[in-house]
Amino acid sequence: MxxxxxxxxxxxxxxxxxxxxxxxxxxxxxxxxxxxxxxxxxxxxxxxxxxxxxxxxxxxxxxxRIRSASPLAGVAKPKPAPWTFDAFLSGETQKAVSTNLGRMSPVFPISVRAKNQLVFSLFSVSAAPGVMIGRSGQLFEDIYINEFCARDGGSDPSHLSAWSASLHEIQEMAQAHGKSFVYLISPSKAARYAEDLPKSAPCAARATVMPEKLAPYRAALDEAQLRYVDGPALIAAEKSRQPIALFPRGGSHWNSVGGALAMRDVTRALPASPIGVLDFTSAPAPEAVGTDRDLLDLLNLLWPDASYPTSAIGRAGEKGDCARTPRLLALGGSFLHQVLAAATLAPCPPQIDYWFYMRTADNTIELGHYRRAPGDASNGERLQATSQELDENLADADFILLEENEAGISTTKQVTHLVEALRRLP
Structure with missing residues (x-):
């Protein structure tokens, strides 16, 4: 056993x-x-x-927060969920919570980029709202295309008269307070490079023979004896002379050379310019950055191609012998960014208070205020955008630069705001 x-x-x-x-x-x-x-x-x-x-x-x-390494460009921050009984019963609370949770997910950005890249690569179209792809990959904002295609050559004489009278009053009040004033018309890419518009644009077939919108505006400015720089005419004159296009393929705004040409004409127009007359050098940039790729960034692609030609500018000559730092008050839109960057290369670089109107996520217009130290080509420091701050800037300014884009000329808020601010000066 x-x-x-x-x-x-x-x-x-x-x-x-x-x-x-x-x-x-x-x-x-x-x-x-x-x-x-x-x-x-x-x-x-x-x-x-x-x-x-x-x-x-x-x-x-x-x-x-846990974030993606590459946050999405141009995506509005989700609004807080409404925590009320009525909102809950209507489903608004649940919808907002769902949207917020989805957008706060670390994989949300890469998911959007993957989808956008697929649409772009397969169909050569934009999945980004408001961005359209034209010939040779040129990117445009639809608001500028729609404005350009709606032009019929007509104008309202009474409206033009009131607008030019306001500008004349600004110039007179500025001079009465010992300040120089220049008005700048900035160009629209859709209007100045109309040959590159998308085939789907409403006026694609007649884009190069559209009526000239600005003729009556120029006449009104001349009649009011305004000191102004005509950006669209400047682009038209320089377009064939420049080796690199003055509007980059992936951008909505003129490039650094376009902005510098405008700033050079501004300094030439100023009587005894406090910053001196701008001169600059230019060379091809290795890669598009900043506003040269603002629309490309809005496409939110996995592999954006930013290797298209654009330019970089530099100072020509030495800095001037400046008794003090001049002060520039600039009021306008986003096209002023490159203009003011060029101003930092002037013989006497100014301190710049940049007041600009920008479109918000809910499609309203918001006034922002940035201050750049002399020689600072970046946006600078964001400050308060109150009437009191504007009045103080205006009182200290040596000269004033007011800008309107041709797409919205005579309809923007900056003219009225500047008139009111000058009237408040003692």
Whole structure:
């Protein structure tokens, strides 16, 4: 009996390694077979926890959010969910929470970029609202295309008279306070490079023979004896002379050379310019940056191509012997950015207070205020945009630069705001 037990035990000991090996192999195969399931479950759990974390810290500690390395350009920040009984019953609360959680997800940006890249690569169209692709990959904003295609050559004489009278009053009041004033018309890419408009543009077939909009505006400015720089005419004159297009392929605004040409004419128009007469050098830029790729960034692609030709500018000659730092008050829109960057290369670079009107996420217009130190070509420091701050800037300014884009000329807010501010000066 003892020998039989010992024999069974010996057989079990001999079989144990094989059994254990088979068990390990089975468990291993089972684990590998389920790895995709475990991986998916882990990824979903990560997204769930990351979204909860982002939702918890969004309001009070936004810097603690888990973010994508490449946030989306031009995507409005989600509005807070309305926590009211009526909003809950109507489904507005649930919809807002769902939208907020989705956009706060770390994978939201790459998902959008992947979709946009697929649409762009397969169909050569833009998935970004408001951005259209023209000939040779030129990007345009639809608001400028729509404005250009609606031009009929007509104008309202009474409206033009009131507008030019306001500008004349600005110039007279500025001079009465010992300040120089120049008015600048900035160009529209759709109007100045109409040959590149998308085939889907309403006026694509007649884009190069559209009526000239600005003739009556120029006549009104001349009659009012305004000191002004005509950016659209400047682009038309320089277009064939410049080796690189003055509007970059992926941008909505003129490039640094276009802005510098305008600023050069501004300094030439100023009587005894406090910053001196601008001269500059230009060279091809290695890659498009800043406003030279603002529309390209709005496409939100995985692999944006920013290697198209554009320019960089530099100072020509030495800085001047400046008794003090001049002060420039610039009031207008986004086209002033490159103009003011060029002003930092003037013989006496000014301190710049840049007041500009920008479109917000809910399609309203907001007034912003940035201050650039002398020689600072960046946006500078953001400050308050109050009437009191504008009045103080205006009182200290040596000269005033007012800009309107040709697409909205005579209809923008800056003319009225500047008239009112000058009237408030003692």
């Amino acid at each position: 003892d020998r039989r037990v010992e024999k069974d035990q010996a057989e079990l000991r001999a079989a144990a390694p094989a059994f254990l090996s088979a068990a390990r192999a089975f468990l291993k195969s089972l684990t590998f077979a389920r790895l995709p399931i475990f991986g998916c479950a882990g990824f979903i759990a990560f997204l769930f926890l990351a979204n909860l974390w982002n939702f918890a810290v969004e309001r009070d500690w936004p810097k603690l």
